[in-house]
Amino acid sequence: MSIQKLLNEVETLKAEYEKFERGNKAAGTRARKSLQNIKALAQELRSEIQAKKSEEAA
DSSP, X not given: OOHHHHHHHHHHHHHHHHHHHTTOHHXXXXXXXXXXXXXXXXXXXXXXXXXXXXXXXX
16 A cells, blocks of 8 residues: 555545535535545555564564
8 A cells, every 4th residue: 555545535525515505405415434444544544554664573
């Protein structure tokens, strides 16, 4: 996984949230989906970082 995926998802969230703020209710659903994706990507990145740290320590 690359950090670029996470950054792209944050950009998607930003765009959808701005649409939601202007009154587009469907954009709120898409923004929530992006937040869920960000959560999953962040967990994946955390796991990769921990695995690298463990490899270096061993």
